[in-house]
Amino acid sequence: xxxxxxxxxxxxxxxxxxxxxxxxxxxxxxxxxxxxxxxxxxxxxxxxxxxxxxxxxxxxxxxxxxxxxxxxxxxxxxxxxxxxxxxxxxxxxxxxxxxxxxxxxxxxxxxxxxxxxxxxxxxxxxxxxxxxxxxxxxxxxxxxxxxxxxxxxxxxxxxxxxxxxxxxxxxxxxxxxxxxxxxxxxxxxxxxxxxxxxxxxxxxxxxxxxxxxxxxxxxxxxxxxxxxxxxxxxxxxxxxxxxxxxxxxxxxxxxxxxxxxxxxxxxxxxxxxxxxxxxxxxxxxxxxxxxxxxxxxxxxxxxxxxxxxxxxxxx
Amino acid sequence: xxxxxxxxxxxxxxxxxxxxxxxxxxxxxxxxxxxxxxxxxxxxxxxxxxxxxxxxxxxxxxxxxxxxxxxxxxxxxxxxxxxxxxxxxxxxxxxxxxxxxxxxxxxxxxxxxxxxxxxxxxxxxxxxxxxxxxxxxxxxxxxxxxxxxxxxxxxxxxxxxxxxxxxxxxxxxxxxxxxxxxxxxxxxxxxxxxxxxxxxxxxxxxxxxxxxxxxxxxxxxxxxxxxxxxxxxxxxxxxxxxxxxxxxxxxxxxxxxxxxxxxxxxxxxxxxxxxxxxxxxxxxxxxxxxxxxxxxxxxxxxxxxxxxxxxxxxxxxxxxxxxxxxxxxxxxxxxxxxxxxxxxxxxxxxxxxxxxxxxxxxxxxxxxxxxxxxxxxxxxxxxxxxxxxxxxxxxxxxxxxxxxxxxxxxxxxxxxxxxxxxxxxxxxxxxxxxxxxxxxxxxxxx
Numbered sequence: 057x058x059x060x061x062x063x064x065x066x067x068x069x070x071x072x073x074x075x076x077x078x079x080x081x082x083x084x085x086x087x088x089x090x091x092x093x094x095x096x097x098x099x100x101x102x103x104x105x106x107x108x109x110x111x112x113x114x115x116x117x118x119x120x121x122x123x124x125x126x127x128x129x130x131x132x133x134x135x136x137x138x139x140x141x142x143x144x145x146x147x148x149x150x151x152x153x154x155x156x157x158x159x160x161x162x163x164x165x166x167x168x169x170x171x172x173x174x175x176x177x178x179x180x181x182x183x184x185x186x187x188x189x190x191x192x193x194x195x196x197x198x199x200x201x202x203x204x205x206x207x208x209x210x211x212x213x214x215x216x217x218x219x220x221x222x223x224x225x226x227x228x229x230x231x232x233x234x235x236x237x238x239x240x241x242x243x244x245x246x247x248x249x250x251x252x253x254x255x256x257x258x259x260x261x262x263x264x265x266x267x268x269x270x271x272x273x274x275x276x277x278x279x280x281x282x283x284x285x286x287x288x289x290x291x292x293x294x295x296x297x298x299x300x301x302x303x304x305x306x307x308x309x310x311x312x313x314x315x316x317x318x319x320x321x322x323x324x325x326x327x328x329x330x331x332x333x334x335x336x337x338x339x340x341x342x343x344x345x346x347x348x349x350x351x352x353x354x355x356x357x358x359x360x361x362x363x364x365x366x367x368x369x370x371x
Numbered sequence: 372x373x374x375x376x377x378x379x380x381x382x383x384x385x386x387x388x389x390x391x392x393x394x395x396x397x398x399x400x401x402x403x404x405x406x407x408x409x410x411x412x413x414x415x416x417x418x419x420x421x422x423x424x425x426x427x428x429x430x431x432x433x434x435x436x437x438x439x440x441x442x443x444x445x446x447x448x449x450x451x452x453x454x455x456x457x458x459x460x461x462x463x464x465x466x467x468x469x470x471x472x473x474x475x476x477x478x479x480x481x482x483x484x485x486x487x488x489x490x491x492x493x494x495x496x497x498x499x500x501x502x503x504x505x506x507x508x509x510x511x512x513x514x515x516x517x518x519x520x521x522x523x524x525x526x527x528x529x530x531x532x533x534x535x536x537x538x539x540x541x542x543x544x545x546x547x548x549x550x551x552x553x554x555x556x557x558x559x560x561x562x563x564x565x566x567x568x569x570x571x572x573x574x575x576x577x578x579x580x581x582x583x584x585x586x587x588x589x590x591x592x593x594x595x596x597x598x599x600x601x602x603x604x605x606x607x608x609x610x611x612x613x614x615x616x617x618x619x620x621x622x623x624x625x626x627x628x629x630x631x632x633x634x635x636x637x638x639x640x641x642x643x644x645x646x647x648x649x650x651x652x653x654x655x656x657x658x659x660x661x662x663x664x665x666x667x668x669x670x671x672x673x674x675x676x677x678x679x680x681x682x683x684x685x686x687x688x689x690x691x692x693x694x695x696x697x698x699x700x701x702x703x704x705x706x707x708x709x710x711x712x713x714x715x716x717x718x719x720x721x722x723x724x725x726x727x728x729x730x731x732x733x734x735x736x737x738x739x740x741x742x743x744x745x746x747x748x749x750x751x752x753x754x755x756x757x758x759x760x761x762x763x764x765x766x767x768x769x770x771x772x773x774x775x776x777x778x779x780x781x782x783x784x785x786x787x788x789x790x791x792x793x794x795x796x797x798x799x800x801x802x803x804x805x806x807x808x809x810x811x812x813x814x815x816x817x
Contacts, residue, residue, distance in 0.1 A: 059584035061616065062624035092658065095612045271653065272492075272678020274717040276685055279657060280455040287453070313724050314674040324487070325670040334649045338675035341650040345657045361646040368607035368640075368647075369654065 063096050066290035070349065071260050071298050072101065075147060075210045075233050076181025082146045084263065084349040085300025088290060091282075091347045094370055102370045104146040104350040105362050106183055108306045109135045111162070111170055112154035117354075118316055120329035124356060133173040140178045145359055147181040149212075149304070149352045150174055155196045156187035164192075168199035175204050183210040183352070185304065190217035198225035205230045212304065213237035213265045216244075219251050227257035235302065240267035240277045242284045242297075249296050262299045263350075270308040270315075271339045282347035303343045306354035309336040333357050341365060374424065376404040382420035383413060390414050432621045432630040434461070435597060437501075437572055438526035439548050444500055446599065446661040447632035452622050455687055461632070462684040463656055465676065466501035466528050466664045468638045469520055471513040478516065481667050485523060488673045493691055493716045497677040499525065499668045503552075506531035510539075517543050528552060528634070528662065532576070534561045541569040550574055550662070552601055552634060559586055563593045571597070574634055578603035580616045587628050598631045599661065604639040607651065611658065618659040632661030639664075645672060656680050691716035692742040697766050698723065703732040706774040708816055710802065710809075711759065713740040713748050721806045729810035736777075738762035745780045756789035763794060778802040778812075 072086030087100030113129040114121070121129075128135045136148050150171065154162040175182055184200050186193030197211045198221065213235030214222035227234040236252055238244035245266045253259050266285060269275050282301065288294040309315060315332035317325065325331060336358040340351045344366070353359050380400035391412045393399040402408040403424075410416060410424050434448030444464055451457045467485050469478060489498040502520045504527065506513050513531075517540045521527050527544045531537045532553035541551060552574030554562035559575075566573035573590065575598060577583040583600055590598055602613035614633055621630035635655050641647035648665055649672055655663050656679050665672065685691050692714045700723070712722045714737050726733055738761070741753035748754035769775065775797040779786060781804030790799045803812045 059581050059620070059628075060624065060626065061580075062620050062626075064619075064623070092611060092654070093615065094608070270678075271675045272682060273720055274682065275679055276454065276682040276687070279683060280453070280687065283453045284455055313727055314678070317727075325674070327671070330669075330671040331674060333646060334671045335675045337646055337649045338653040338679055341653040342657060342679055345654045357646065361644070361650060364644070364647055365607075365650040369611055369651075370608060 064090075064093075065097060066293075068290040068293035068298060069098070070100065070286075070289060070300050073210075073233055073260060073263050073300055075183065075208055077206070077208050078179065080179045080181060081208070082181050084302065087349075090286060090290070091345055092369060099370065101349065102366050103344045103348060105359055105366065106147040106149045106350065106352045107139050107143055107145040107356070107359050108149045108151060108304075108352050108354045109139060110154075111150065111152045111167065112160060114153070117310070118328055118332060120332075121354075132170055133177045136174045137177040140180050143356045143359055145180070145353075146350070147183050147210075148174075148178060149183045149185060149306075151185035151187075152196050152200075153187055155189075155192055157189055157192055159187070164195040164199035167196045168203035171200040172203045175207055175209075181209070182207060183212055183302070185212045190215060194218040194221035194225075197222050201226040201230040201232045204232070208232065210263055210302070211235055212302070214248070214252060216248060216251070219248060220255060223252045223255040223257045227252065227261055228255070231261075233261050233263060235263050235265050236299065237265040238267060240269070240274075240281050242281055242288070245281070245285055246294075246296050249299060253296070259295065259299065264299045264301045265303065266301055268303045268305065268308050268339075268343065270312045270335060271342055272314070273308070273312060275339070275342060279342065279346040282343075286347045300349035301347055302350040302352070303340075303348040304352040305336060305340045305343055306352050309339045310354055329355075333361075337361050337365075374404065376401040379403050379410070379424065382416065382424060384415045386415070388415065430630075431625050431627055432618075432632070433596065433598075433627070435572055435599060435632055437464075437548050437550055439546070440524075442500070442524055442526050443548070444526060447630075449618070449622065452619060454683060458686040458688070459684050461661065462680050463660045464501045464526065464662045465499040465652075465668065465673075466503040466526070466634075466662050467499050467668050468503045468505060468530075468636075468664050468666050469516055470505040470507045471509045471516050472507035478519070482520065482523065484668050485525070488668050488670055492677060492681060493693055495681060497673065497681075499665075499673075501526035501528055501662060503528040503530055503664050504540075506533060506536055506540075510536050514539055514543070521547070526550065528574070528664070529571075530574075532558060532562075534558055534565060537562070538565055541565065541571055545569050548572065550599060550634070552576065552599070554586065554590070556582065556586065559589050560593070563590050563595045566597065567593075567595055572599050573597060574599045574601050576601045576603065578605045578609070578613075580613050580620070580629075583613070583617065584628055587631070591628070599634050600629070600631050601634050601636070604636050607640050610635065610640060611654065614655070614659050633659060634662040634664065635660040636664045638666035641666075645669075648672070649675065652676055653679055656683055690742040693719040693737060695737050695739040695762065697768050698735040698737065700726045700735065701730055701732040703734050705772050707732040707734060707772075708776045708778050708800070708813070709734040709736050709763075709768060709772070710778045711736050712780055713737065713743065713745050713754055715740070715742050715744050715748070718744055718806075722809065725806045725809035726813065729813040731810075731813040731816070733813060734768060734771075736762060736766060736768060745782050749783050749786075754783065756786050756793050759786070759790060760793035763797075776800055780804070
């Protein structure tokens with residue numbers, strides 16, 4: 057008997073979504089093969105890598121980041137510029153933690169003002185995140201989308217509680233790209249995509265955030281959710297699931313005890329920073345192998361490693 | 372390929388004797404076809420029929436046993452490409468790479484790491500299960516090294532394509548079901564004979580799937596099926612492609628020639644970069660590595676790797692559970708609060724992580740709640756007031772306390788009244804709805 061290659065062709069295709077403008081614009085998705093199965097067909101875009109910055113100096117990041125960024129953390133515009141010049145990710149993720157009503161409660165206008173300054177300082181595409189308060193995020197995203205009209209940013213994200221406001225403002229009025237967020241469940245992912253498209257947002261303007269977890273913390277749900285979404289999108293040609301996936305790995309990876317426990321608390325484990333980097337890299341590559349078309353990272357070393365990984369593994 | 376109910380029916384005596392517990396042979400055959408019943412339940416089935424059936428229902432991928440005694444592990448035997456389709460069964464092993472070209476200091480440091488990284492996570496012991504010893508040219512040193520690492524009592528992988536050296540090395544670990552990686556198109560016949568003589572699993576090395584296919588055919592023609600496949604280290608992309616092709620030829624294509632586990636030398640692919648090793652190791656946990664070779668093991672690498680592996684290789688139908696008992700945080704005293712949650716591992720991990728983060732002394736009481744989330748187990752009647760009250764009493768926690776304060780998960784606040792009745796002398800407090808609010812709650816707790 058001779059070897060017979062079992063290749064798999066799919067009818068469906070993940071849509072390709074461009075964020076940013078000009079030379080540095082970046083496209084995500086666009087493949088009709090399983091993740092990393094570039095040898096099967098149209099490989100589309102290689103997974104894209106973003107680095108996270110925050111609108112206010114982060115209080116819950118491990119000390120090592122002070123050594124990396126220092127004072128620049130107090131000025132998001134300068135921080136973004138530094139990240140672009142020094143680390144060159146595919147995009148920058150600006151998270152408005154300062155808008156949290158339970159925290160600094162910065163107004164939507166302040167956030168928009170800052171977003172403008174950040175955008176003026178960089179040429180890379182900008183992805184914008186909120187404070188995880190659905191109501192406030194809707195206000196912030198509206199103001200930021202308006203202020204950055206024409207910049208083609210991606211807003212992370214619209215969820216069930218605020219999709220109407222976010223979809224109408226960011227997607228329809230200001231023509232930005234919209235993230236559709238759901239919590240690790242194929243049906244919820246499908247539902248939020250349908251709700252957004254029914255609102256009038258073009259399906260080619262939607263990127264999914266299907267939820268995530270650090271490895272070891274229920275990652276089996278993440279991988280199985282992504283597997284099922286991608287098999288439905290490619291195999292069953294399910295148009296409501298053909299949006300590319302972006303996964304904010306950083307926040308999950310840097311909040312588990314393996315990444316934050318001090319050396320004093322866990323002496324056997326070795327340096328905190330090193331643990332966090334491995335946790336972030338492991339989670340990011342597991343996400344990419346499961347189906348993420350873009351991941352958001354926090355540590356520059358993670359970014360550097362994932363660049364090498366993506367270049368090498370995509371071939 | 373699996374047989375249909377009708378085909379199985381033809382193998383039965385067709386007497387409807389009912390001794391199997393089913394009313395007719397046909398009903399029994401249908402159950403066997405669906406995998407619900409073993410064919411052996413029929414007392415009259417012939418050995419020949421049994422063999423035919425077990426061959427037909429065997430997984431497309433062979434299960435290979437490596438190591439002996441405490442070190443024994445199973446590889447392969449997978450039936451699906453994605454865990455949600457059924458389940459993945461054999462978790463990949465970690466092997467740490469040694470070589471005769473390494474200095475004694477490096478070798479000793481690695482041995483120390485292999486011994487040091489050994490911990491429990493949700494009832495499972497996590498450590499590198501295997502050591503890989505590569506022959507780099509110094510035979511005397513190699514033989515000594517094999518002897519040294521074999522004493523660690525792990526699965527031994529010998530990486531050596533020199534038949535004479537491999538013969539000597541294998542003699543040292545004969546009987547321990549080692550793996551010998553080094554058969555290629557030039558030495559396949561000698562290597563098969565050697566592996567056969569020593570009861571070793573033979574690792575076949577090829578940079579293309581076509582070449583691998585013919586190597587397996589050669590080994591099988593010599594009647595040897597204790598094999599593991601090394602898809603090479605030509606490049607990160609090519610190695611992954613080979614690994615995927617091999618697995619799906621077996622699973623999707625049903626071609627058992629490639630139905631063997633794989634060994635992936637992530638250490639070589641990463642060229643000495645431990646971070647890149649982590650990225651590749653995670654990829655091969657998901658995409659079909661059976662033994663994943665690393666250059667070393669540290670807690671920083673092990674914690675995410677073993678966490679991911681444990682997640683991916685859980686049965687989707689059986690949630691991971693933690694042991695029902697009282698867990699202690701930050702040396703709790705007789706007036707520390709007793710928090711309550713369920714035995715679903717994910718819930719436990721999130722809740723215990725937040726309690727640790729709070730750095731406040733506390734107990735965490737976990738009853739047997741069926742392994743589901745808080746709301747699910749409550750809705751299923753497995754996390755009610757009587758279950759909780761029984762656990763409070765059985766656990767003996769009351770003897771440790773002078774102040775009895777029980778903190779309920781906010782999502783089951785409804786249980787407060789019933790618990791108050793079941794546990795006189797306790798103050799029942801409704802805690803936060805989300806785990807992330809626990810540090811704030813505990814730090815403000817009085």
